Amino acid sequence: MKKKVLTVDDSRTIRNMLLVTLNNAGFETYQAEDGVEGLEVLEEANPDVIVTDINMPRLDGFGFIEGVRRNDKYRAVPILVLTTESDAEKKNRARQAGATGWIVKPFDPTKLIDAIERVTA
């Protein structure tokens, strides 16, 4: 059974990188372009782990994480924050919203897969 990853990012570049990296690593990948869409496809994707950006239009990463955690079915799904924001304040906010961990950009395939492996069984 392939592990399913839902990625939420508004940058097409990053979405493509995530897709390639995750597919190559043997994950089944679902993608959304912002928080609103992320919540919409949550049910369909039924992910084992979620990777999300913070800065997004419509609904940002914080809002998205809170939305996921409010959903009984997904409140324990690991959520990794993929962001260039490295300052502690942002991390703290992501954590308060319910993020499991983070991956600091620049995007690095090894780092991403490592982090996903770390939070998934």
Added chain:
Amino acid sequence: MDMNEIKEIFFQECEEQLAELESGLLKLNDGDRDPETVNAVFRAVHSIKGGAGAFGLDDLVAFAHVFETTLDCVRSNKLEPGPEVLKVMLKSADVLADLTNAARDGGSVDQARSKQLIRELEALANGEIPVAAETPVAKPAAQPAAAAAPAPVNEEGFQPVGFSFDDFETAVDEGEVLMVIPTYEVIFKPKSELFAKGNDATLLLRDLSKLGEMSIYCNTDELPPLEELNPERAYLSWKIQVKTDKGEEGIRTVFEFAEWDCDLDVTDVTNAGAPADEDMPMQPIPFDLALLDDNDDHDRPIGVVEEEEHIASDQQAAVAAAATAAKVVEMAGQAARQPAEQRAAPAAAAAANNAANAQSAAGTPTIRVDLDRVDRLINLVGELVINQAMLSQSVVENDTNGTSSINMGLEELQQLTREIQDSVMAIRAQPVKPVFQRMSRIVREVADMVGKSIRLVTEGENTEVDKTVIDKLAEPLTHMIRNAVDHGIETPEKRVANGKNPEGTVKLTAKHRSGRIVIELADDGAGINRERVRQKAIDNDLIAADANLSDEEIDNLIFMPGFSTADKISDISGRGVGMDVVKRSIQALGGRISISSRPGNGSTFTMSLPLTLAVLDGMVVTVAGQTLVVPLTAIVETLQPEPSAIHSFGSNQRLISIRNSFCPLVDVGRILNFRYQQANPVDGVALLVESEGGGQRALMVDAIQGQRQVVIKSLEANYTHVPGIAAATILGDGRVALILDVDAIVAASRGQPLRSDSSLAAAG
């Protein structure tokens, strides 16, 4: 999809983000204070930085980082985006665009300029509001370099630590030989929040076990009786002894995601002897992490897993590459891309499934389609149009009474074909917005250089036109904008002296008018200095000293080759490249350009361009037994000349009198050398055409066959260039007909040789 393709996508995305950035900044400049506008601007820079980081484009990251920091100040209301602030930001957007281009195409950027802007941006972020006058920023040169470094400033010590099992394993080997591996005691007590955030104590312990030899004890003291147990609370705590050379840092890295939601205590107990069990009564538990794992991947040696993944990933890469061939080309991207390699259909189909998954998740109402596919479709529709015309013709020829149901069906087919054609053309249609946006930068830069204050106003930027037209529009437009700013608009002092607003305005408008796109460029400058233009034309032997020219004719002199009014050649408007080049490029698009000038009040250039370069409405005519097509847009009217209206003068020149004015008659058959004797005008039809600047001409043809839409086929691509002929087409009867280059014919009639310029040569 490989990294290069993603990089391509990144640059396409950059272009969109840069456009977004610029339009956002311009909105702010107009007083828009909508937080969403500020957010969009921030996100644009943020996105560019994110992607650039992934590709190791350090210059771009560094600049974007500083820019982003300053924008963040605006976002958090620490910095008011006043005019001076926005000026810096708009310039920064330009530099960001330069850096992006340099990263894509190679080449370098103006380092001094970007350094200067980095300083200015930092000054803004530090709360120093610039004054209009340039003040040297009192910062040492070393400062910007430091701040420009992409490494984030990290106040609270969250420095991600690189972690590699390979390093670790080698280190262990060496460590065993060289030194005693330290032992650490880790007390780990999860809080309930740890689980609420999707972390899992088991996984943390598993990761910890990868650091080295480990023994683990579980404290179950707090575990309540089963009936009181809340499955979502944390009751257990752990004491772990781990032998590792990764140090305390390495251990804490494992708990990086969890450390706020647990009590964690790490002590070096290498020299402390046996663990003091009595400190914290521990119940040893059997430790077999393999049992805790759902799948056994993690128990395998890392190297093996990796090898298998390589095999898998090769297959996946092939599928992904096929998927790329099948989808996603940014329509707004610059040049048409190299056609992706055609791959086996089954692979593409499988890939399409993958893509469909990703796409359905994305679920946007737009799709991205390979430009080649659209072009193929357009070509096919072109063939369909021809085929339908041929079918109609043969039915008409064989169906004498013309009442059969076939005829009615054909009419419907014709209508449908036309509709399909229009719809297909609409796929290629794009708003002119990106080109217009690029112009605002040109205005800014040129105005800066010549010390003028100029505002660019754009209107109708959502007007759509074929992408090929848009692509070819940028260059002539740039040239004209530069001219308008450099020569058209006066200096602020002069403007004030003339009672004008010191700030000049350049207005760029696009609109649809009768099946064409009309682009107007108006400035409120001094207008054409007709005296000077006239003098210059006389000096350059372009006109006779005593030529009697109307104002309009004088204005249009600026389009003549080699004409330049600027007394000194400036860097800005180019060297010797005049409006004639602009005119030629507009003509090459099948367009027309004209100027109207109001002395003291500015000039307006009007360009009229076809919406597409693929089809053309033409009048099919017969000349000396040949079938020709005259672009309908060039024809003002058609008339049957009366013998009394024809007047001869000179050796073999003839004029036709139309409503009391005279117009030169041009025998098309003679000009194209179809015949050696001039035809008798009374036997033929005169097509009154308008040519740029040169007034009207009457083109003599033998007969008019009718009007029809024709698909343009490039003569140059299929044969070779023919002077006076713009392109070719295939008619309903399957025969090739040549499309007339009206301007070249008119020019030839003036005695100029047929030049090798053709208005439709560029089309497919």
